[in-house]
Amino acid sequence: MNKAFIKITGLILLLVCIYYLGQNIIFASRYHEYFFISIPATGSMLTLICGIFTLIFFPKHTDNLGWILLGIAMVLALLSGGVIFQTTSLWNFFVAFSALSVGYKLLNEGRLL
Incomplete structure (x- = not known):
C-alpha cells in the first residue's frame, strides 16, 4: 500500500x-472574585501553551521539556476543578483505545505487525 x-x-x-x-x-470556566483562586486554571493554560510551543518549534533542543x-x-x-468527566461506556473506551493504538502504530511505523 x-x-x-x-x-x-x-x-x-x-x-x-x-x-x-x-x-x-467538559471544560468549564468560572469567574472568581479573588485572583488567587484561579491560579491553577491560569497556570494550566500557560503551561499547555508553552508545552505545545516547545514541542512544535524546538523538538530536538528541549528533549522532554x-x-x-x-x-x-x-x-x-x-486541580482547578474546571474539567468534568462524564461516565463513558466500555464500548466507547474500547473503540477509542483501539483507534489510538492502531492509529499510532500506522502513523509512526506504517505497519501493524
Missing part, C-alpha cells in the same frame, strides 16, 4: 480516538 495512505489512515484513527474520548469531557509541561498542564487543569 501507499505510505501516504497508511499515514492518513493512522491520522484519521487518532482523530476518531480524540472524538470518542472527547465526547465525555514539552512533554513535562503538557503533563503539568493536565495536573493543573484537574
Whole structure:
C-alpha cells in the first residue's frame, strides 16, 4: 500500500480516538472574585501553551521539556476543578483505545505487525 495512505489512515484513527474520548469531557470556566483562586486554571493554560510551543518549534533542543509541561498542564487543569468527566461506556473506551493504538502504530511505523 501507499505510505501516504497508511499515514492518513493512522491520522484519521487518532482523530476518531480524540472524538470518542472527547465526547465525555467538559471544560468549564468560572469567574472568581479573588485572583488567587484561579491560579491553577491560569497556570494550566500557560503551561499547555508553552508545552505545545516547545514541542512544535524546538523538538530536538528541549528533549522532554514539552512533554513535562503538557503533563503539568493536565495536573493543573484537574486541580482547578474546571474539567468534568462524564461516565463513558466500555464500548466507547474500547473503540477509542483501539483507534489510538492502531492509529499510532500506522502513523509512526506504517505497519501493524
